[in-house]
């Protein structure tokens with residue numbers, strides 16, 4: 001494969017209306033914060049090695065296609081082929097992670113198909129040099145279902161570790177105030193009430209995240225045409241819990257670029273890829289737009305249709321400000 005590394009001049013800001021274009025093999029290096037976006041294949045060892053360039057990541061947030069056929073929109077491989085494919089990008093991910101690191105994987109469980117691919121994926125992971133640490137569920141607001149079954153609103157998130165990585169528990173606290181008083185316990189002979197004992201006035205997210213709003217068209221961070229966008233808040237929670245400023249965070253299925261944008265906001269360095277050139281471009285445009293306008297997405301504007309970008313580079317990045325003209 002021919003790799004084209006697009007390096008722009010180092011500067012503190014990018015004075016351009018041009019968003020990088022991608023084709024398979026292109027790796028764009030961000031001159032401001034050091035992020036990388038590769039139009040590459042996560043299941044190809046050599047592609048991942050090119051992106052990593054011998055660097056190791058402290059955290060991986062992977063959100064692969066789930067192989068779940070929702071509204072006939074998404075592909076559906078035979079299960080064994082899907083698991084074989086997953087094993088390849090999992091091995092690539094584990095190689096790209098440092099000695100003490102964390103691996104989060106978003107996955108689906110199809111209620112019409114034996115809850116797959118989740119169970120077989122977990123079994124495949126048993127042979128890998130990582131340990132399972134938790135099994136998180138995020139509650140989606142919208143779901144799919146019928147009048148004859150519970151609506152499917154779960155979004156599964158597997159959490160594995162390699163070695164002994166950090167876990168910053170402060171990241172777990174939500175904005176939801178603690179309300180229930182009166183859970184009494186004796187501490188050093190004194191009867192205490194739960195508010196006296198707790199570290200925070202808000203509740204912990206735990207491993208059922210019901211406080212994160214699923215992205216929809218009225219939110220600024222929305223990208224119309226990205227069918228599987230994860231909320232920035234979920235990326236923030238993971239990044240703050242499992243990495244430090246300056247760490248490399250990897251995401252091999254970038255799509256809307258939520259991990260990269262949140263890494264920028266949290267002062268981490270994102271090495272990300274997507275096999276589809278349009279999603280690579282959206283990821284880069286989202287970063288450049290954020291730097292120029294402070295916006296985290298395009299709200300109600302149609303950005304992509306059938307995977308193709310509808311906006312010009314100028315419209316993607318937003319209007320120049322006076323500072324751009326200096």
Ligand SMILES: C[S@@+](CC[C@H](N)C(=O)[O-])C[C@H]1O[C@@H](n2cnc3c(N)ncnc32)[C@H](O)[C@@H]1O
Nearest residue numbers: 041042063228229230253255256258274275276
């Ligand atoms: C479920 S989406 C990821 C959503 C993302 N976390 C977000 O918040 O926007 C999956 C993405 O994986 C990409 N993809 C599929 N196969 C791939 C491969 N072999 N290598 C890299 N990317 C791939 C697709 O183009 C798609 O954009």
